[in-house]
Amino acid sequence: MNHALIEIKNLRKSFQGQEVLRGVDLAVPEGGITLIIGKSGEGKSVLLKHIVGLLRPDSGEILFQGRSLTGMRRAERGALARSMSFMFQNMALFDSLTVFENIALPLREKTRQGEKEITARVMDKIERLELGVVAGKYPSQISGGMQKRVALARALVTEPRVILFDEPTTGLDPIRKNGVLSLISQSRQTFGFTALMVSHDIPDVFRIAAKVALLDGGRIVFEGTPEEILATDMPVVTRFLAGQEETETDLEGAA
Numbered sequence: 001m002n003h004a005l006i007e008i009k010n011l012r013k014s015f016q017g018q019e020v021l022r023g024v025d026l027a028v029p030e031g032g033i034t035l036i037i038g039k040s041g042e043g044k045s046v047l048l049k050h051i052v053g054l055l056r057p058d059s060g061e062i063l064f065q066g067r068s069l070t071g072m073r074r075a076e077r078g079a080l081a082r083s084m085s086f087m088f089q090n091m092a093l094f095d096s097l098t099v100f101e102n103i104a105l106p107l108r109e110k111t112r113q114g115e116k117e118i119t120a121r122v123m124d125k126i127e128r129l130e131l132g133v134v135a136g137k138y139p140s141q142i143s144g145g146m147q148k149r150v151a152l153a154r155a156l157v158t159e160p161r162v163i164l165f166d167e168p169t170t171g172l173d174p175i176r177k178n179g180v181l182s183l184i185s186q187s188r189q190t191f192g193f194t195a196l197m198v199s200h201d202i203p204d205v206f207r208i209a210a211k212v213a214l215l216d217g218g219r220i221v222f223e224g225t226p227e228e229i230l231a232t233d234m235p236v237v238t239r240f241l242a243g244q245e246e247t248e249t250d251l252e253g254a255a
């Protein structure tokens, strides 16, 4: 992990006069997992959506290997979009498609590969993510943890350079949560992509992150390693981490 693959500079975004991102600066190093944390509604998903081009900034820049997204020609932006995948919380699997067909979908949509190559690529991911037994099943016939594994296979099948994860473990129990986090970490080592992830699984998710960035008040107010964020006495960080613990305790108490 060394230079920044993606750089976000002074990014601003308002919705109906309400400024959500107020000058976000963030460097995402190549390789490794960069984690974005922050309170609910701070704009973490909005930030990810700018990187995949689903939202356009009011001002500021997103650089990919030093090149500005807005300055790129259409063809170049298209190629870049094909080199990224995402696993977003609301991007569920298609119920009417089998696991195999769900994984094949990005290849059918984003590439011109023939049936033989598609089958080979899908089967490779199915084998590596140990999904063989469920390949012919429909999403409703498999567990939530298995569905996340399928969603990960779908994100990986185009062999992307960057994968964005928006709360990839939402709705899973603690054991399955940790299973999915380990799977993401192992897949990253095997396939070598750069990951940018939004997660509330604190502190569990720290063990797989190389870098942590805290979004607060529309800006990144802390960047560092997991060890650094746990050790800092910056009030904005300690308040946030203490709040997370309370939420966890409340949820456990309510369960």
Ligand SMILES: Nc1ncnc2c1ncn2[C@@H]1O[C@H](COP(=O)(O)OP(=O)(O)OP(=O)(O)O)[C@@H](O)[C@H]1O
Pocket: 015, 016, 020, 038, 039, 040, 041, 042, 043, 044, 045, 046, 047
């Ligand atoms: N397309 C949109 N139009 C209007 N407002 C939006 C839009 N997208 C996001 N917002 C607003 O931007 C703010 C930030 O939303 P966002 O989903 O990024 O928060 P978040 O930090 O990801 O929260 P959570 O942790 O709860 O998922 C919210 O107030 C949301 O209502």
